[in-house]
Amino acid sequence: MNAQPVRVLLVDDHPVVRRGLRAIIEELPGVAVVGEAGDGVAALAFLDAAADAVEAAADGTPPGRARPDVVLMDLQMGGGMHGVDATRAIAARPTPPAVLILTTYSTDADILAAVEAGATGYLLKDAPPEELAAAVRAAARGETVLAPTVAARLLGRVRAGRPALSPRESEILRLLAEGLANRQISRRLFISEATVKTHLVHIYDKLDVDSRTAAVAAGLAAGLIRPA
Amino acid sequence: MNAQPVRVLLVDDHPVVRRGLRAIIEELPGVAVVGEAGDGVAALAFLDAAADAVEAAADGTPPGRARPDVVLMDLQMGGGMHGVDATRAIAARPTPPAVLILTTYSTDADILAAVEAGATGYLLKDAPPEELAAAVRAAARGETVLAPTVAARLLGRVRAGRPALSPRESEILRLLAEGLANRQISRRLFISEATVKTHLVHIYDKLDVDSRTAAVAAGLAAGLIRPA
DNA sequence: GCCGCCATCAACCGTTCGGTGGATTCCGGG
DNA sequence: CCCGGAATCCACCGAACGGTTGATGGCGGC
Numbered sequence: 001m002n003a004q005p006v007r008v009l010l011v012d013d014h015p016v017v018r019r020g021l022r023a024i025i026e027e028l029p030g031v032a033v034v035g036e037a038g039d040g041v042a043a044l045a046f047l048d049a050a051a052d053a054v055e056a057a058a059d060g061t062p063p064g065r066a067r068p069d070v071v072l073m074d075l076q077m078g079g080g081m082h083g084v085d086a087t088r089a090i091a092a093r094p095t096p097p098a099v100l101i102l103t104t105y106s107t108d109a110d111i112l113a114a115v116e117a118g119a120t121g122y123l124l125k126d127a128p129p130e131e132l133a134a135a136v137r138a139a140a141r142g143e144t145v146l147a148p149t150v151a152a153r154l155l156g157r158v159r160a161g162r163p164a165l166s167p168r169e170s171e172i173l174r175l176l177a178e179g180l181a182n183r184q185i186s187r188r189l190f191i192s193e194a195t196v197k198t199h200l201v202h203i204y205d206k207l208d209v210d211s212r213t214a215a216v217a218a219g220l221a222a223g224l225i226r227p228a
Numbered sequence: 229m230n231a232q233p234v235r236v237l238l239v240d241d242h243p244v245v246r247r248g249l250r251a252i253i254e255e256l257p258g259v260a261v262v263g264e265a266g267d268g269v270a271a272l273a274f275l276d277a278a279a280d281a282v283e284a285a286a287d288g289t290p291p292g293r294a295r296p297d298v299v300l301m302d303l304q305m306g307g308g309m310h311g312v313d314a315t316r317a318i319a320a321r322p323t324p325p326a327v328l329i330l331t332t333y334s335t336d337a338d339i340l341a342a343v344e345a346g347a348t349g350y351l352l353k354d355a356p357p358e359e360l361a362a363a364v365r366a367a368a369r370g371e372t373v374l375a376p377t378v379a380a381r382l383l384g385r386v387r388a389g390r391p392a393l394s395p396r397e398s399e400i401l402r403l404l405a406e407g408l409a410n411r412q413i414s415r416r417l418f419i420s421e422a423t424v425k426t427h428l429v430h431i432y433d434k435l436d437v438d439s440r441t442a443a444v445a446a447g448l449a450a451g452l453i454r455p456a
Numbered sequence: 457g458c459c460g461c462c463a464t465c466a467a468c469c470g471t472t473c474g475g476t477g478g479a480t481t482c483c484g485g486g
Numbered sequence: 487c488c489c490g491g492a493a494t495c496c497a498c499c500g501a502a503c504g505g506t507t508g509a510t511g512g513c514g515g516c
Contacts, residue, residue, distance in 0.1 A: 155507090181502075181503090182502075182503075197503080197504080197505095200503090200504080201504075201505070201506090202505080204505095205498080210504070210505090211503085212504090222498080
């Protein structure tokens with residue numbers, strides 16, 4: 001059963017992090033790193049190449065360039081493709097590997113987006129190596145893995161009974177965070193200023209604040225919007 | 229001259245990052261990692277212990293627990309002490325090691341604060357290993373090291389002629405980002421509401437915006453305030 | 457079918473906010 | 487010594503904002 005080791009692909013734009021992950025993972029028995037990628041595009045290219053290689057050599061699979069079972073994926077990658085988009089692209093493939101999100105600071109919006117995109121699990125980078133090891137193995141078995149912190153956040157959100165913002169409200173909150181005035185928002189969304197005000201009232205209500213600036217602060221704190 | 233290797237202490241709350249840094253640095257000739265710390269408090273404790281050890285054994289310095297020449301310090305560490313504070317505490321010691329800031333995403337405010345706190349250099353985590361190696365060696369020689377990206381940011385800021393906010397204005401901008409109204413800010417700072425408004429006008433002027441929310445957005449974008 | 461949620465729009469009113477033009481004190485540089 | 491910047495304060499005004507009430511239509515669940 002342990003004849004075939006779990007094959008892992010690392011996707012992270014920080015060389016330092018890739019190096020650390022490789023060091024940690026390679027000392028685990030039954031787990032092997034088969035590749036690294038610095039961004040989403042490179043990750044997809046690697047998967048393409050691996051698929052071709054498997055097709056070409058139907059007999060003994062070569063040690064490198066092997067089709068990975070688990071992809072360790074960073075969100076917030078500097079260059080171009082966001083981790084969520086990369087995850088979605090990978091999950092859309094014929095026989096997708098498990099995608100394990102591994103990120104530093106998690107906004108709630110990111111977690112939801114990643115899960116929606118097809119991620120198998122969600123870990124935080126400050127997790128101890130043992131936790132990481134267990135998560136990789138679980139992901140290889142097809143199980144869903146949520147870091148305790150992440151799970152707590154999700155539960156906390158549900159428990160807090162925070163009524164989630166509607167799609168339109170989220171959109172307006174985002175524009176709010178860009179510093180736009182009501183009229184500018186109305187023009188951007190092709191709706192009347194009155195509608196913007198109505199949405200704002202609902203947003204204030206749900207976030208329990210009473211000004212646009214406080215809504216932005218609360219939205220950032222709750223991870224409803226990205227600072228960047 | 230190369231008899232004594234450069235001794236490095238790693239300070240980062242992410243085990244993965246520490247592992248990666250250790251792997252990269254330890255394969256450099258003439259550089260050795262003498263310790264790791266998961267937060268600022270642990271880093272200071274390590275320096276204390278190292279100082280004692282040196283005092284106790286005046287002859288052959290033991291390989292481990294040696295007083296580091298360079299501290300690789302992460303900013304934004306989860307638990308308790310911020311990297312800037314840790315840097316300040318280290319720089320205030322009798323014979324301080326060089327502190328090299330190594331962080332992921334750099335806000336201008338962080339850079340300035342770190343330099344003010346006594347940091348020797350500022351690197352980004354997405355820097356390639358070679359750059360990191362060169363920086364550690366330069367820091368050991370007492371030189372100042374700025375990552376090209378960081379240097380560009382600082383130059384860009386100066387070139388843009390952006391008049392830096394006064395201390396008081398920065399303070400108010402921070403409170404603004406928390407969503408406080410003018411009256412709340414005035415009470416928090418024990419000044420009149422009129423004064424707050426005056427400061428706000430100056431802030432809008434300097435940031436080239438015309439509303440409090442836009443000022444927060446601009447301040448976040450320019451790295452004048454921390455999202456957290 | 458009805459109820460609730462979402463999204464859209466409107467009118468009203470009081471408050472806050474932004475803009476302007478002053479004023480004072482303190483402090484440090486030329 | 488005088489000038490400028492920073493920080494403090496005041497008054498006025500118009501515009502933007504927040505709060506309320508009310509109304510319409512679509513869409514999905516009970």
